[in-house]
Each structure stands twice: as C-alpha cells, then as structure tokens.
Amino acid sequence: MAAFRRLSPGLQASMGSIIYRPYRLMSGAAQAAMDVEVWNMTMPTVEDVQRQDEGRGPQWVFLGCPGVGKGTYASRLSKLLDVPHIAMGDLVRNELKASSPLAKQLSEAMKAGKLLPDEVIFNLLSKRLEQGLSAGERGFILDGFPRTISQAEVLEDVTEIDLVVNLRLREDVLISKCLGRRICSQCGGNFNLAKIDVKGEDGAPSIFMPPLLPPPSCASKMTIRADDTDEVVRARLRVYHEESAPVEGYYRSRGKLLDFNVGGGIPETWPNLLAALNLTDKASEEGDQQKLAA
Numbered sequence: 624m625a626a627f628r629r630l631s632p633g634l635q636a637s638m639g640s641i642i643y644r645p646y647r648l649m650s651g652a653a654q655a656a657m658d659v660e661v662w663n664m665t666m667p668t669v670e671d672v673q674r675q676d677e678g679r680g681p682q683w684v685f686l687g688c689p690g691v692g693k694g695t696y697a698s699r700l701s702k703l704l705d706v707p708h709i710a711m712g713d714l715v716r717n718e719l720k721a722s723s724p725l726a727k728q729l730s731e732a733m734k735a736g737k738l739l740p741d742e743v744i745f746n747l748l749s750k751r752l753e754q755g756l757s758a759g760e761r762g763f764i765l766d767g768f769p770r771t772i773s774q775a776e777v778l779e780d781v782t783e784i785d786l787v788v789n790l791r792l793r794e795d796v797l798i799s800k801c802l803g804r805r806i807c808s809q810c811g812g813n814f815n816l817a818k819i820d821v822k823g824e825d826g827a828p829s830i831f832m833p834p835l836l837p838p839p840s841c842a843s844k845m846t847i848r849a850d851d852t853d854e855v856v857r858a859r860l861r862v863y864h865e866e867s868a869p870v871e872g873y874y875r876s877r878g879k880l881l882d883f884n885v886g887g888g889i890p891e892t893w894p895n896l897l898a899a900l901n902l903t904d905k906a907s908e909e910g911d912q913q914k915l916a917a
C-alpha cells in the first residue's frame with residue numbers, strides 16, 4: 624500500500640472504487656489456481672481465458688520498448704479474446720489535444736520522450752476503465768501501463784494481473800521501426816515505411832520485416848508522431864531501460880512474465896505469439912484453409 628500513500632487521496636479513492644469492485648469478483652480459489660498455472664507457465668487456451676469467470680475477463684499487460692509492436696499485437700489479441708485493448712499512449716494523445724496550459728506542458732514532456740506524472744496517468748486510466756465498466760466491458764489488455772515499478776505496485780494493489788507479455792526486439796530494429804512509423808490523419812490507420820532486413824550475427828537470428836505500406840487512399844495523408852524523431856526515440860529507449868525495464872523483473876519474480884522475441888513481420892510473428900500463448904485464431908486458420916484450397 625506504500626504506493627497508494629504517495630498518491631493523492633482523491634486518486635486513491637477513484638482507483639479503489641473503480642477497479643476493486645468488479646475485478647475482485649473472481650473467487651480466491653480461482654485466483655490461486657490461476658496463479659499456479661501462470662507460475663508454471665502453462666498458458667491458458669482461448670476457451671479457458673473466455674470461460675474464466677462470469678464477472679471477470681482476462682487481465683493482461685503488454686510490456687516492451689517503443690516500436691516493438693505492443694499496439695499491433697495487443698490489438699489483435701484483444702479482438703481474439705473479446706476484451707478491450709487499452710493503449711495508454713492513445714489515451715494520453717487524445718487528452719492532450721485540448722489547449723489548456725496543463726495540456727501544453729504535458730505535451731512538451733511527451734514530445735521530449737519523458738514519462739508523464741503518475742497522477743495524470745492514473746486519472747486517465749481510471750476514467751477509461753470506468754467508461755468500460757458502464758459499457759459492460761470484461762477484462763482488458765493494457766499496453767503502455769504499468770511503465771514504472773510504482774505504477775506496477777499500484778496496479779497490483781487494486782487488481783489481479785493474470786499474464787504479462789514482454790515483447791523483445793534488437794535496438795537497431797526498434798529505432799528503424801519507430802522512424803518508419805506513419806499514421807493516416809483521416810482513418811487513423813498505422814503503417815510503417817521501414818524495410819527491416821538484418822543478418823543474424825553471434826547466434827542471433829536474421830530478421831526480415833517488409834514495410835507495411837498505406838493503400839492509395841491514405842498515402843497522401845501520412846503523419847508522423849511528434850516523438851518519433853531520431854533524438855526522441857533514443858531518449859524514449861533510455862527512459863525504457865531506466866524506468867520500465869525493472870517492471871519486467873517485477874512480474875518475472877511473480878511468475879507472470881512471458882518473454883517473446885519478435886522475429887519478423889506480422890504474418891510470421893502472429894502465429895508464433897499465439898502458439899506461445901497456446902491460443903488458436905480460428906478466423907486466420909480458416910483463412911489459411913481457404914488459401915490452401917484455392
């Protein structure tokens with residue numbers, strides 16, 4: 624509870640009331656059974672995950688450096704498991720569209736690659752979870768939260784996290800992927816102009832990732848995130864190593880961390896990730912069957 628004491632009483636109240644009620648519905652026995660499973664790294668099947676508990680969906684976290692693909696894979700998994708994908712960066716960017724002096728100040732910090740104050744982050748996350756609860760959402764996949772040990776401690780105080788997926792990729796590729804990232808200003812689609820083709824060295828495998836090019840309708844509307852410049856990407860990676868990498872150890876020591884090396888583009892990585900999670904994507908399997916039959 625030490626982390627709570629560092630937060631404002633109002634925030635404690637809001638985190639406590641919003642997250643505690645529904646997510647504590649899971650029985651102690653069910654929680655204990657799940658802890659043992661995750662500790663032994665026996666991954667749940669998609670049916671186990673969906674059947675988990677009447678009032679409680681899966682609660683997963685995605686960790687990993689900027690550019691590793693947290694958003695891409697968390698969003699795909701959220702569709703597969705039918706739980707919301709809550710991307711902290713998106714919540715922040717959305718909030719900072721306002722023109723208040725505070726929004727300006729926070730936006731400057733973000734553009735410099737710094738983490739924003741916990742108070743701001745918890746407020747946004749609480750609001751988002753509250754909206755989700757009113758809309759009947761069950762469970763979540765968090766992407767970009769927690770990013771510090773103190774955030775992880777607060778999260779642990781208020782709810783149970785079932786599984787933490789830690790995506791990993793070599794640093795030169797991360798930088799190229801951040802610099803190649805483009806977003807369509809009209810439809811919000813994410814694309815990447817970077818062509819990654821690195822030879823394996825010292826036992827490390829080769830990595831090939833083709834660019835993810837926009838369709839003609841989006842091509843003239845490409846925008847770049849303000850924090851995807853070379854200097855800021857390097858600053859964000861430094862911040863990750865200093866502040867966020869310890870969160871990996873936090874969950875590893877609790878038996879909840881699954882390390883996963885991103886070894887290629889989406890077509891190779893997605894099935895490998897599903898296999899590591901012991902999940903089956905029936906839709907893409909059926910698609911494969913259709914392709915095979917054609």
Ligand SMILES: Nc1ncnc2c1ncn2[C@@H]1O[C@H](COP(=O)(O)OP(=O)(O)O)[C@@H](O)[C@H]1O
Pocket residue numbers: 688689690711712713715732733736737738739740744766767768769770771774850859
């Ligand atoms: N949990 C968090 N704590 C503090 N700041 C955050 C958090 N999540 C997002 N931010 C802010 O939003 C920025 C963008 O986040 P995100 O889109 O998740 O970036 P990335 O691509 O680096 O993983 C971060 O660099 C930081 O300024």
